[in-house]
Amino acid sequence: MVLCAVRRHLLKSSSSSSSCGAWARLLQRGCVYSSVHCLDQGEIREKLQAFPGGSVDLLKQESGIAVLTINYPSRMNAFSGSMMVDLEERVSQLESWIDCKGLIVQGASGTFCSGSDLSAVRAISNPQDGMKMCMFMQNALTRLLRLPLISVALVEGRALGGGAELTTACDFRLMASGSVIQFVHKHMGLVPGWGGAARLVRIVGSQNALKLLGGALKVDPELGLQIGLADGVLEVPRAEEGVGTLLQRAENWLSHYTNGAAPVVQAVKKVVLSGRELPLSEALRTEKDVFGTVWGGPANLQALASKSKHR
Numbered sequence: 390m391v392l393c394a395v396r397r398h399l400l401k402s403s404s405s406s407s408s409c410g411a412w413a414r415l416l417q418r419g420c421v422y423s424s425v426h427c428l429d430q431g432e433i434r435e436k437l438q439a440f441p442g443g444s445v446d447l448l449k450q451e452s453g454i455a456v457l458t459i460n461y462p463s464r465m466n467a468f469s470g471s472m473m474v475d476l477e478e479r480v481s482q483l484e485s486w487i488d489c490k491g492l493i494v495q496g497a498s499g500t501f502c503s504g505s506d507l508s509a510v511r512a513i514s515n516p517q518d519g520m521k522m523c524m525f526m527q528n529a530l531t532r533l534l535r536l537p538l539i540s541v542a543l544v545e546g547r548a549l550g551g552g553a554e555l556t557t558a559c560d561f562r563l564m565a566s567g568s569v570i571q572f573v574h575k576h577m578g579l580v581p582g583w584g585g586a587a588r589l590v591r592i593v594g595s596q597n598a599l600k601l602l603g604g605a606l607k608v609d610p611e612l613g614l615q616i617g618l619a620d621g622v623l624e625v626p627r628a629e630e631g632v633g634t635l636l637q638r639a640e641n642w643l644s645h646y647t648n649g650a651a652p653v654v655q656a657v658k659k660v661v662l663s664g665r666e667l668p669l670s671e672a673l674r675t676e677k678d679v680f681g682t683v684w685g686g687p688a689n690l691q692a693l694a695s696k697s698k699h700r
């Protein structure tokens with residue numbers, strides 16, 4: 390009774406403060422750029438759709454784990470313009486999925502993603518279009534990273550250029566044996582533009598980021614683990630092994646972090662995200678708000694009921 394009353398109070402205060410507070414700023418307006426920054430999402434969507442090919446597919450499973458597949462095998466899963474629009478739409482679908490707990494981002498046909506489709510890039514190589522594509526992808530990938538679920542990039546084969554950047558928009562990276570993550574931008578006379586540099590610095594630190602970008606280094610699983618870019622390595626199962634696919638292995642790995650009730654898993658992601666992205670005082674207030682959503686909730690009450698010794 391007392392717990393429920395306290396929870397009601399916290400929920401009331403959390404919903405009123407979070408609707409206009411830091412968490413709302415992070416999630417409901419998760420985009421980095423808007424019309425204030427001269428970004429017309431409709432206009433850039435239309436422009437990108439003029440470069441079709443491939444798809445980004447979303448499979449939402451009853452387990453609360455979704456699988457997002459970058460699918461353009463004939464171009465090593467490079468991002469065409471229409472795939473960039475697809476990606477944004479899939480992120481919107483995930484944002485409105487109430488029971489989400491986890492996400493695996495993978496490439497089709499044994500390789501992750503070879504960055505942006507160079508044919509499309511060539512066609513929009515003027516500075517104005519380049520900036521618009523950059524803002525569009527930064528928005529989509531920032532919203533991906535801020536989803537209230539735990540995400541993992543399952544890297545098989547190559548993750549190059551924008552593909553390497555995509556891996557940094559996930560909470561974790563799992564590298565399959567033989568895989569490579571490489572920020573090849575310097576070889577293309579570029580730097581990352583999809584937010585990959587800013588996120589990479591937060592993942593591996595500025596010294597390592599400078600080495601990876603400055604030298605366009607090939608990161609194999611061993612180096613990935615050493616510098617903290619990879620969170621785990623999975624052996625690619627041999628066909629004759631018959632003990633499940635790489636995707637199943639990734640799902641097993643992720644389940645260590647996604648087991649439990651969806652509201653609790655989502656709350657975990659929210660407090661970590663706010664701790665990472667907000668100034669301390671705002672992060673603390675957000676943590677209080679999020680705490681209020683699970684305190685005295687079904688999972689909390691069930692856990693208390695199971696502790697018979699402490700009645």
Ligand SMILES: CCCC(=O)SCCNC(=O)CCNC(=O)[C@H](O)C(C)(C)COP(=O)(O)OP(=O)(O)OC[C@H]1O[C@@H](n2cnc3c(N)ncnc32)[C@H](O)[C@@H]1OP(=O)(O)O
Nearest residue numbers: 463464465467503504505506507508549550551577582583
């Ligand atoms: C802000 C974003 C910045 C960026 O992402 S810039 C783009 C960075 N990515 C790249 O530079 C990768 C370019 N591709 C490559 O280096 C190689 O194709 C790659 C991935 C190492 C694979 O090499 P191989 O195994 O020898 O295979 P391959 O070269 O014959 O490729 C197979 C087919 O895929 C195509 N492909 C691969 N990456 C692509 C891309 N990014 N854009 C457009 N097409 C691409 C390649 O042209 C080839 O097609 P086709 O069979 O000749 O018709």
